[in-house]
Amino acid sequence: MDEALALWQKTLDVFKQEISPSDFEDLFSEVTDVYKEENGYIYVIVPLQFNKYRIEVFYREALNEILKTLTPETKKFKFITKEEVEKEKAEKKINPLITPTEQQQVHSRTLSPIYTFKNFEVGESNRAAFLYAMKVAETPQKLYNPLYIFGDVGLGKTHLMTAIGHYILDNNIETNIVYVTSQQFAHDYFLATNSKNPANNIESFYNKYHNADVLLVDDIQFLENKIQTQEEFFKLFDSLVNQNKQVVITSDKPANELKNMMERLKSRFNWGLSVNIKTPDKNLRVNILKSKLLTLIKDPSDVPIEVLEEISDYFTNNIRDLEGALRTYITYCVCMNLPFTVENIKEALDGILPKQKGEQKDDKNANLIMVVSEEVAKYCHLSIKDLTSSSRKQQLAYARHLAMYLLRTEYGIGLEEIGDSFGQRDHSSVSHGVDKIESMLQDNNMAKMDVENIKKNISKALKK
Ligand code: ADP
Ligand code: MG
Numbered sequence: 001m002d003e004a005l006a007l008w009q010k011t012l013d014v015f016k017q018e019i020s021p022s023d024f025e026d027l028f029s030e031v032t033d034v035y036k037e038e039n040g041y042i043y044v045i046v047p048l049q050f051n052k053y054r055i056e057v058f059y060r061e062a063l064n065e066i067l068k069t070l071t072p073e074t075k076k077f078k079f080i081t082k083e084e085v086e087k088e089k090a091e092k093k094i095n096p097l098i099t100p101t102e103q104q105q106v107h108s109r110t111l112s113p114i115y116t117f118k119n120f121e122v123g124e125s126n127r128a129a130f131l132y133a134m135k136v137a138e139t140p141q142k143l144y145n146p147l148y149i150f151g152d153v154g155l156g157k158t159h160l161m162t163a164i165g166h167y168i169l170d171n172n173i174e175t176n177i178v179y180v181t182s183q184q185f186a187h188d189y190f191l192a193t194n195s196k197n198p199a200n201n202i203e204s205f206y207n208k209y210h211n212a213d214v215l216l217v218d219d220i221q222f223l224e225n226k227i228q229t230q231e232e233f234f235k236l237f238d239s240l241v242n243q244n245k246q247v248v249i250t251s252d253k254p255a256n257e258l259k260n261m262m263e264r265l266k267s268r269f270n271w272g273l274s275v276n277i278k279t280p281d282k283n284l285r286v287n288i289l290k291s292k293l294l295t296l297i298k299d300p301s302d303v304p305i306e307v308l309e310e311i312s313d314y315f316t317n318n319i320r321d322l323e324g325a326l327r328t329y330i331t332y333c334v335c336m337n338l339p340f341t342v343e344n345i346k347e348a349l350d351g352i353l354p355k356q357k358g359e360q361k362d363d364k365n366a367n368l369i370m371v372v373s374e375e376v377a378k379y380c381h382l383s384i385k386d387l388t389s390s391s392r393k394q395q396l397a398y399a400r401h402l403a404m405y406l407l408r409t410e411y412g413i414g415l416e417e418i419g420d421s422f423g424q425r426d427h428s429s430v431s432h433g434v435d436k437i438e439s440m441l442q443d444n445n446m447a448k449m450d451v452e453n454i455k456k457n458i459s460k461a462l463k464k
Contacts, residue, residue, distance in 0.1 A: 223261065289312060289326050
């Protein structure tokens with residue numbers, strides 16, 4: 001470890017000569033510690049997520065180049081936030097001797113670490129949902145089965161559901177929490193029953209779902225119209241509930257309003273407790289922005305409350321958009337070296353800000369591109385940044401091609417405009433992406449299903 005630390009220090013000494021003193025001070029003055037060295041990576045601790053992001057985007061390559069000159073071994077830097085280090089240490093402390101079981105690895109991969117009760121802000125619109133979620137988390141396997149949380153998109157359903165999972169795991173790491181979107185469930189079922197060797201697959205399907213102690217099913221509305229999958233889900237649901245296992249379900253509508261959904265299933269959903277998350281009032285929106293700010297910059301008091309209030313006046317009915325706007329504003333001001341003022345909001349959020357406060361913006365194409373990107377990213381478990389990045393990793397390229405294909409064939413958006421929105425790609429690479437998906441759709445059932453699911457998600461999102 002000493003050696004790794006010494007390498008980092010030497011690298012910084014060289015690097016200091018290469019960038020402006022103020023950038024160095026801002027980004028690297030507190031980056032003085034190394035967490036571990038593993039598989040050729042030296043993990044350097046960075047205080048904030050925001051700094052980590054900037055270091056990775058702007059400076060990692062240069063730092064690795066310097067490192068190459070300092071050691072004959074192949075090593076590279078990776079950056080890790082203090083929060084991530086704490087989390088990893090806590091996980092190790094719970095079970096220091098045993099390497100994580102397969103099951104635990106699944107948890108750490110599927111439950112997003114940022115969605116916890118601790119960072120869920122509570123107001124009038126979500127108080128009941130929060131309280132019920134806490135209740136279920138504190139007493140799994142008993143009180144309310146299922147807990148059914150419904151509400152519009154971007155209001156915190158997934159956040160709350162994930163928080164339940166974390167809370168239960170914090171108290172008992174052995175609990176087998178299975179988190180799944182209903183699309184994923186349908187996909188797993190499809191694979192289990194359609195592959196060349198169904199016996200194996202159906203077995204792993206049952207192993208995955210029927211052994212759950214807690215089953216979290218996100219966005220159940222995507223089982224609408226899928227009668228066969230509903231049948232299978234019904235069996236699973238019944239079997240878990242009969243064993244007193246907790247089931248939590250989220251949906252964009254109350255159970256009674258689910259269309260083409262088996263009556264049996266709907267009435268089962270009504271057995272437990274149903275709770276609505278409504279649109280947040282101004283107070284809650286500002287509180288959410290305050291809490292997000294803590295993760296974005298070193299000194300949140302640099303951003304006047306008027307800025308938070310002004311941004312929250314524009315984005316009134318989707319917390320995801322609200323958060324995204326704040327992130328964009330902060331990044332823009334930091335990168336352009338602008339003060340955090342109300343006046344700079346319009347410039348920083350050019351193209352994102354609705355024309356009127358509280359209204360959707362009316363630039364149809366930009367809105368479509370945003371919705372399609374968001375839905376593809378969400379579906380593929382990627383970020384929008386991944387879609388526009390230059391990476392050619394297979395999964396990223398596939399998702400990017402899906403988005404391009406949908407924009408072109410479903411909404412008729414021009415190749416150039418699509419290219420501009422996906423990391424300034426030229427029209428031929430867009431056309432290549434569109435062709436690629438088109439040819440996959442000839443004989444690849446998974447791609448077909450992905451396209452169908454994403455199309456549904458998009459049309460739902462556009463109706464909001
Ligand atoms: P949904 O599943 O309802 O579409 P999400 O749970 O994905 O919405 O929430 C969208 C974003 O808004 C997430 O980043 C989430 O952390 C954030 N969010 C929603 N509600 C709250 C809240 N009450 N406090 C803090 N963040 C919230
Ligand atoms: Mg969700």
